[in-house]
Amino acid sequence: MSTYAPSMPPGRISMKGLLRSEWTKLRTVRSTIWTLGATVLTGVAVSAIAMGVTRAHWATESAANRAAFDPIEVSLVGVYLGGSLVLGVLGILVVSSEYATGTIRATLAADPRRPMVLAAKVLVFTAVALVMAEVTSFASFLIGQAILTSPAKHATLSNPGAPRAVAGVGLFLCVSGLLALGIAAVVRHTAGAISAYVFVQLVLPIIVAGFPNPLQHQIERLLPLEIGSAMINNPAPDAFGPWTGFLILCGYTLLILALGMVLLVRRDA
Amino acid sequence: MIEAQHLTKRYGQKAAVDDLSFTVRPGIVTGFLGPNGSGKSTTMRMIMGLDHPNTGRATVNGRPYHDLRWPLREVGALLEAKAIHPGRPAWAHLWMLAQTNDIPRSRVDEVLAMVGLESVGRRRAGKFSLGMSQRLGIAAALLGDPGVLIFDEPVNGLDPDGIRWARLLLRRLASQGRTVFVSSHMMSEMALTADEVIIIGRGRFLAQQPIAEITAQSAARFVRVRSPQLEQVRSALDSCRAQTVLEDDGSLTVRGIDEAAIGEIAARHGLALHELAPQTASLEEVFMELTSNELEYSANTGTEGKRS
Numbered sequence: 001m002s003t004y005a006p007s008m009p010p011g012r013i014s015m016k017g018l019l020r021s022e023w024t025k026l027r028t029v030r031s032t033i034w035t036l037g038a039t040v041l042t043g044v045a046v047s048a049i050a051m052g053v054t055r056a057h058w059a060t061e062s063a064a065n066r067a068a069f070d071p072i073e074v075s076l077v078g079v080y081l082g083g084s085l086v087l088g089v090l091g092i093l094v095v096s097s098e099y100a101t102g103t104i105r106a107t108l109a110a111d112p113r114r115p116m117v118l119a120a121k122v123l124v125f126t127a128v129a130l131v132m133a134e135v136t137s138f139a140s141f142l143i144g145q146a147i148l149t150s151p152a153k154h155a156t157l158s159n160p161g162a163p164r165a166v167a168g169v170g171l172f173l174c175v176s177g178l179l180a181l182g183i184a185a186v187v188r189h190t191a192g193a194i195s196a197y198v199f200v201q202l203v204l205p206i207i208v209a210g211f212p213n214p215l216q217h218q219i220e221r222l223l224p225l226e227i228g229s230a231m232i233n234n235p236a237p238d239a240f241g242p243w244t245g246f247l248i249l250c251g252y253t254l255l256i257l258a259l260g261m262v263l264l265v266r267r268d269a
Numbered sequence: 270m271i272e273a274q275h276l277t278k279r280y281g282q283k284a285a286v287d288d289l290s291f292t293v294r295p296g297i298v299t300g301f302l303g304p305n306g307s308g309k310s311t312t313m314r315m316i317m318g319l320d321h322p323n324t325g326r327a328t329v330n331g332r333p334y335h336d337l338r339w340p341l342r343e344v345g346a347l348l349e350a351k352a353i354h355p356g357r358p359a360w361a362h363l364w365m366l367a368q369t370n371d372i373p374r375s376r377v378d379e380v381l382a383m384v385g386l387e388s389v390g391r392r393r394a395g396k397f398s399l400g401m402s403q404r405l406g407i408a409a410a411l412l413g414d415p416g417v418l419i420f421d422e423p424v425n426g427l428d429p430d431g432i433r434w435a436r437l438l439l440r441r442l443a444s445q446g447r448t449v450f451v452s453s454h455m456m457s458e459m460a461l462t463a464d465e466v467i468i469i470g471r472g473r474f475l476a477q478q479p480i481a482e483i484t485a486q487s488a489a490r491f492v493r494v495r496s497p498q499l500e501q502v503r504s505a506l507d508s509c510r511a512q513t514v515l516e517d518d519g520s521l522t523v524r525g526i527d528e529a530a531i532g533e534i535a536a537r538h539g540l541a542l543h544e545l546a547p548q549t550a551s552l553e554e555v556f557m558e559l560t561s562n563e564l565e566y567s568a569n570t571g572t573e574g575k576r577s
Contacts, residue, residue, distance in 0.1 A: 004295065004446035005416065006343065006415055006416045009339070009371065021365045024364055025354075028361035029354060029356045029357050031356065101354045105348055108318070109317050109319065109340060109344070109346055110366045112318045112335045268320040268321060269319040269320070
């Protein structure tokens with residue numbers, strides 16, 4: 001009886017193969033196109049509507065309202081509020097859809113080095129999310145400002161603080177998606193992960209708003225949403241600076257991803 | 270070659286797999302038999318490094334799954350047919366797996382053709398019937414042209430043509446010298462496919478034997494005899510220490526001696542026989558016999574456990 005000898009190339013499975021695989025996974029399901037499209041659309045649509053309405057009512061606005069109006073902030077509200085939710089859904093699906101469909105077993109059979117598998121997911125998602133997040137924030141800003149014609153005051157990228165706000169909110173969007181991905185690595189269920197993410201992003205700020213001061217402000221500045229808000233020049237009282245806040249958000253994300261990695265290694269697939 | 274050494278997997282207090290050891294050799298189809306819930310899938314997942322055993326270990330070609338250099342080129346597995354993203358086209362499912370192990374794109378089309386899915390490769394897997402999903406799962410297992418193949422209930426959902434096709438495929442893979450390990454809860458299916466079976470019940474090892482041997486040694490083996498002189502035949506056989514039972518349908522069930530001996534005894538006494546039919550117990554019966562013993566045993570230990 002002959003024993004079968006498979007053809008075995010030198011070396012072994014590598015990160016390169018994993019990255020190519022994750023890219024294939026991402027681009028061959030429709031949910032990627034839908035969520036990325038919705039991310040851009042949410043940011044741009046909110047900006048266009050807000051700016052259009054502002055332009056229409058500019059003549060009748062009070063002087064105080066005109067003075068308080070910040071064209072940078074208003075053009076980016078949809079990006080950090082709406083966009084971060086939609087992009088977060090994609091981050092969640094990158095992990096949770098593998099558990100929902102059972103493909104995680106095929107994935108881990110193809111490459112059993114679990115930390116590498118999660119790292120490949122994070123890297124590919126980050127690359128795609130970063131590009132789409134910056135496209136969203138710049139498109140929202142530029143289209144919004146184009147709608148907001150004189151006499152209403154509009155901004156350009158040469159305004160002080162504008163490049164930081166626009167590029168920064170794109171970074172916020174990307175890292176929010178990674179935070180969602182990390183939550184999914186811990187929770188593993190799509191609905192559970194989305195609930196947890198929405199709770200952190202939207203429900204927690206509402207709950208904290210009912211707390212007495214100074215407790216309210218001390219907690220608020222630690223919330224991802226307030227960190228995003230500070231990034232677009234609308235800081236809450238006692239808020240951290242935009243980049244300090246961003247580092248704190250990165251810290252949360254790294255912690256949850258590390259927890260997800262430990263659990264991925266320990267748990268049965 | 271697959272080796273399991275004292276594999277144990279507990280969920281809470283209950284052991285799904287209990288001190289299970291066996292070796293699956295190359296060149297033959299080895300069936301993995303047990304009732305539903307007996308731990309077959311859990312054992313396969315532990316071999317694949319997907320579930321962590323509480324104690325014991327499993328190796329493929331002498332190494333733990335985690336240490337394989339090119340896992341898909343050494344082991345191909347079909348664990349769950351429906352474990353495919355429904356929105357992803359069939360080719361993409363295979364391609365994303367192939368890429369991790371540096372398997373060329375041409376191999377994706379090759380395996381799709383091997384399982385008869387070449388015309389639907391661009392369709393989304395969610396539109397596939399269970400039978401088509403099984404074929405896609407088998408295609409995924411064949412991607413790396415591996416020497417070890419693991420199939421969990423591969424014929425579920427296949428039509429009779431598909432079952433025949435899968436059976437021939439498994440036999441061909443084994444004849445090429447590969448290790449083929451295939452689970453089933455149906456003994457009759459294994460009888461046609463496997464050369465050897467490993468039988469488990471409640472996560473415990475019960476038997477590992479060639480199919481033919483298991484049947485032959487069964488206690489249920491007997492010979493059916495019909496004769497116009499049945500009473501004389503019976504007394505002649507009884508005097509030769511055979512156990513005979515007269516059945517309602519007028520036949521005689523004979524245990525303890527084989528059909529050749531019965532024929533010779535009848536000839537010596539000048540008795541005519543109208544039927545002399547050895548009845549091998551079906552594998553299904555042997556299987557039930559083996560596993561029902563195991564169920565009883567488990568129930569007993571359960572009570573003892575409560576007392577202590």
